[in-house]
Amino acid sequence: KGGELSDFGVAGTWAPPLDLSETADKVTVKEEIPGMDPKEVDISIQGDTLIIKGEKKEEKEEKGKNYYRMERRYGSFARVVDLPASVDTNKVTAECKNGVLEITMQKKEEVKPKQISVKVG
16 A cells, blocks of 8 residues: 545645554544634544544625735635555544644554464474
């Protein structure tokens, strides 16, 4: 299985960047969501696919304010991530610190490497 990332915006505008990593027993996704309420982010797992949806709301515009540059992105987004291994959906945690959402997923037992010792007879 590859760990290919695909992204699409529900409104077709943007998708927050993310990192996908794997260890022997877990898969971790870290996604930048600064300025968003973490409670407004929807996380689901379907098979070996992680889906993250949310919306970054635009600040209310002040009357009489002229923008010379507007680089920050707003609107709805959805990220669809093909996971590199099967995960146990009962052992998933999500935490947000300093605008970074971290999703930790424990691998299913059958995909964890098992060390076999050789008996000397």
